[in-house]
Amino acid sequence: MRTLLHHWMSAPSRIVRVLLAEMSLPFDLELERTWERRREFLAMNPAGEVPVLIDEDGTTLTDASVIWEYLAEVHPESSLIGADPVSRAECRRLANWFNVKFAFEVTENLIGEKVLKRFQGQGYPNSDAIRAGKANIHYHLDYIAFLADRRNWLSGNSFSLADIAAGAHLSTVDYLGDVPWDEHPGAKDWYARIKSRPSFRPLLSDTIPGMTPVPHYADLDF
Amino acid sequence: MRTLLHHWMSAPSRIVRVLLAEMSLPFDLELERTWERRREFLAMNPAGEVPVLIDEDGTTLTDASVIWEYLAEVHPESSLIGADPVSRAECRRLANWFNVKFAFEVTENLIGEKVLKRFQGQGYPNSDAIRAGKANIHYHLDYIAFLADRRNWLSGNSFSLADIAAGAHLSTVDYLGDVPWDEHPGAKDWYARIKSRPSFRPLLSDTIPGMTPVPHYADLDF
Numbered sequence: 001m002r003t004l005l006h007h008w009m010s011a012p013s014r015i016v017r018v019l020l021a022e023m024s025l026p027f028d029l030e031l032e033r034t035w036e037r038r039r040e041f042l043a044m045n046p047a048g049e050v051p052v053l054i055d056e057d058g059t060t061l062t063d064a065s066v067i068w069e070y071l072a073e074v075h076p077e078s079s080l081i082g083a084d085p086v087s088r089a090e091c092r093r094l095a096n097w098f099n100v101k102f103a104f105e106v107t108e109n110l111i112g113e114k115v116l117k118r119f120q121g122q123g124y125p126n127s128d129a130i131r132a133g134k135a136n137i138h139y140h141l142d143y144i145a146f147l148a149d150r151r152n153w154l155s156g157n158s159f160s161l162a163d164i165a166a167g168a169h170l171s172t173v174d175y176l177g178d179v180p181w182d183e184h185p186g187a188k189d190w191y192a193r194i195k196s197r198p199s200f201r202p203l204l205s206d207t208i209p210g211m212t213p214v215p216h217y218a219d220l221d222f
Numbered sequence: 223m224r225t226l227l228h229h230w231m232s233a234p235s236r237i238v239r240v241l242l243a244e245m246s247l248p249f250d251l252e253l254e255r256t257w258e259r260r261r262e263f264l265a266m267n268p269a270g271e272v273p274v275l276i277d278e279d280g281t282t283l284t285d286a287s288v289i290w291e292y293l294a295e296v297h298p299e300s301s302l303i304g305a306d307p308v309s310r311a312e313c314r315r316l317a318n319w320f321n322v323k324f325a326f327e328v329t330e331n332l333i334g335e336k337v338l339k340r341f342q343g344q345g346y347p348n349s350d351a352i353r354a355g356k357a358n359i360h361y362h363l364d365y366i367a368f369l370a371d372r373r374n375w376l377s378g379n380s381f382s383l384a385d386i387a388a389g390a391h392l393s394t395v396d397y398l399g400d401v402p403w404d405e406h407p408g409a410k411d412w413y414a415r416i417k418s419r420p421s422f423r424p425l426l427s428d429t430i431p432g433m434t435p436v437p438h439y440a441d442l443d444f
Contacts, residue, residue: 046365047319047323059308059311061311061315062315063314063315063318065287065314065318066311066314066315066318069291069310069311069314070307070310070311073307073310074307085292085295085296086281088291088292088295089281089283089288089291089292092285092287092288092291093283093284093285093288096285096287096288097269100322101269104326143268
């Protein structure tokens with residue numbers, strides 16, 4: 001069986017969890033507290049980050065984008081990246097948009113400050129960073145609404161890795177109640193469709209010790 | 223003819239310049255001052271960043287990692303990512319290491335502060351950031367020496383995209399003289415091999431208006 005080393009509030013780990021479920025590839029989840037810098041873990045991933053996927057044959061893969069490319073190559077029949085080079089380029093552009101740009105501008109400012117700093121014992125959240133994260137999220141939600149309005153799903157007519165990446169990052173921020181859904185109805189409609197997918201349900205039942213999600217977090221009608 | 227919109231000091235643009243040269247794919251270079259936020263440019267890439275590659279058939283591609291995957295798919299015969307899924311995973315891991323992690327920990331702290339802020343008229347460099355960049359670079363150079371010692375090139379026996387990504391980022395920092403080569407002889411040996419490749423020569427003759435490179439910048443024997 002595959003094993004995914006993850007943390008609940010790691011958005012890149014959530015991308016891989018949803019992707020494996022969408023590709024019907026079963027896996028066991030194992031919690032990794034990256035800040036403990038476990039020796040065996042650092043040997044697997046010198047970057048010290050989750051996700052790390054140990055595939056059935058023992059191949060160890062680190063970094064969400066490395067994992068999604070690997071899975072698409074090894075299981076092309078269920079790939080969610082796209083059918084041809086141009087569609088794949090658009091899907092990757094958007095997956096990176098959320099897993100790099102949104103991560104840097106929003107996720108790290110909110111989850112990094114409010115959640116991970118606490119786990120890591122790194123002191124108090126930086127209020128400037130939180131303010132920046134809350135300001136930055138608006139144009140990303142506008143962009144989601146713009147894309148979902150024109151294309152059905154973010155990178156085209158079909159559900160893809162781009163939707164998974166955006167949904168995974170937003171789900172961590174939504175756990176804290178920091179997504180202003182009511183100001184962005186187009187993005188909210190898209191996220192309601194994401195939330196109702198079976199692959200997404202396990203994320204919505206995550207409960208982090210000492211940290212209760214906002215009441216609407218798992219609610220399909222939010 | 224392909225056109226690459228770039229900026230001299232954008233390390234991701236340098237990755238694509240070297241990659242295209244290594245793959246023997248001719249291209250024209252066009253300078254894009256991203257901070258001017260040219261309308262036609264933002265229509266091509268809403269993220270507002272270089273590189274942007276306009277391929278021969280008009281396909282527009284943004285984001286270095288999207289471009290390297292596209293080129294590998296469309297020109298598999300000259301791909302520099304690797305021969306099988308596991309080698310490609312290792313190559314991508316290291317290419318991302320330099321184009322995301324090194325970028326965040328080193329390049330943005332040094333080039334972002336010292337060079338791009340000046341072009342963008344965003345005020346004075348932040349000395350804390352510069353100090354962080356100069357401290358962080360050491361363990362990356364150690365990692366390069368570690369890999370190059372065991373594998374010949376960074377991701378294996380052959381020169382690959384991983385070497386291009388690392389070399390491109392280091393070359394921007396080296397322009398300013400901020401790479402402590404003498405403390406890292408293993409990394410220096412590897413970089414001497416990178417510098418001597420014909421694909422790398424055009425980068426070494428870049429001269430940025432009002433910003434002279436350090437004397438050893440283009441020197442093969444540095």
